[in-house]
Amino acid sequence: MTTGADHTFIRCRGLTKVYRKGDNEIVPLAGLDLDIARGSFVSLMGPSGSGKTTLLNLLAGIDSATRGTLAIGPREISAMTRDQLAAWRAREVGIIFQSYNLVPVLTAFENIELPLLLQPLSRREREARVLRALETVGLSDRAGHYPRQLSGGQEQRVAIARAIVADPPLLLADEPTGDLDRTSADMVLDLLERLRTERGATIVMVTHDPAAAARAQVQLHLDKGRLAETVVRA
Ligand SMILES: Nc1ncnc2c1ncn2[C@@H]1O[C@H](COP(=O)(O)OP(=O)(O)O)[C@@H](O)[C@H]1O
Numbered sequence: 001m002t003t004g005a006d007h008t009f010i011r012c013r014g015l016t017k018v019y020r021k022g023d024n025e026i027v028p029l030a031g032l033d034l035d036i037a038r039g040s041f042v043s044l045m046g047p048s049g050s051g052k053t054t055l056l057n058l059l060a061g062i063d064s065a066t067r068g069t070l071a072i073g074p075r076e077i078s079a080m081t082r083d084q085l086a087a088w089r090a091r092e093v094g095i096i097f098q099s100y101n102l103v104p105v106l107t108a109f110e111n112i113e114l115p116l117l118l119q120p121l122s123r124r125e126r127e128a129r130v131l132r133a134l135e136t137v138g139l140s141d142r143a144g145h146y147p148r149q150l151s152g153g154q155e156q157r158v159a160i161a162r163a164i165v166a167d168p169p170l171l172l173a174d175e176p177t178g179d180l181d182r183t184s185a186d187m188v189l190d191l192l193e194r195l196r197t198e199r200g201a202t203i204v205m206v207t208h209d210p211a212a213a214a215r216a217q218v219q220l221h222l223d224k225g226r227l228a229e230t231v232v233r234a
């Protein structure tokens with residue numbers, strides 16, 4: 001299926017993932033065909049075990065497909081080596097997790113700076129980018145705070161700043177509001193929406209929360225590794 005717009009950014013064809021455990025086969029993704037338009041905000045829902053995280057991991061180049069093809073922008077992800085994938089991911093993908101995954105012994109500033117250490121940037125340029133990312137998520141006054149000194153919503157906004165500090169065109173979020181109260185969740189969703197409109201980021205967000213899913217332009221529903229339903233907001 002197509003998500004409506006003309007400029008496809010992500011293209012999956014027959015995307016299949018098989019895990020083998022002894023004689024058992026688990027097929028979390030079973031021949032997925034999917035096009036996602038550049039600059040769209042897509043939510044991904046489905047029962048537990050329906051393949052949502054598996055799909056995100058393939059989109060992130062963290063895991064590789066057993067069969068089928070996956071292209072993101074001009075690149076054929078399914079044809080890249082591990083090293084190529086790692087370099088590509090550092091430039092092109094920002095990932096946000098339910099549990100924030102901040103490094104507890106580093107400050108907000110240092111957590112956000114981490115992805116930039118992989119890039120050939122001067123210290124001054126790194127600092128400028130981290131401060132800009134902190135400003136984007138509304139936490140300029142928390143740069144020196146450690147994760148334990150922040151609320152859950154603030155921790156997630158630091159994690160988002162870390163995900164966007166290298167300005168990647170693709171943002172992947174796995175239940176980013178799962179541990180947050182409604183107010184903090186809405187703040188995170190507002191922020192994702194703003195990253196789409198202001199930076200043109202393409203966002204794929206897994207969620208169990210129908211209110212969060214409804215913020216996306218396209219709602220995909222996975223069931224047993226296949227697309228069960230697609231709702232496109234008018
Ligand atoms: N590394 C793995 N090895 C074996 N089975 C796995 C692995 N990762 C996921 N699975 C299985 O694949 C299915 C889909 O998992 P997942 O994509 O995490 O689902 P969801 O995120 O929708 O809850 C589940 O049955 C899960 O147990």
Ligand SMILES: [Mg+2]
Binds near residue numbers: 052053
């Ligand atoms: Mg999952």
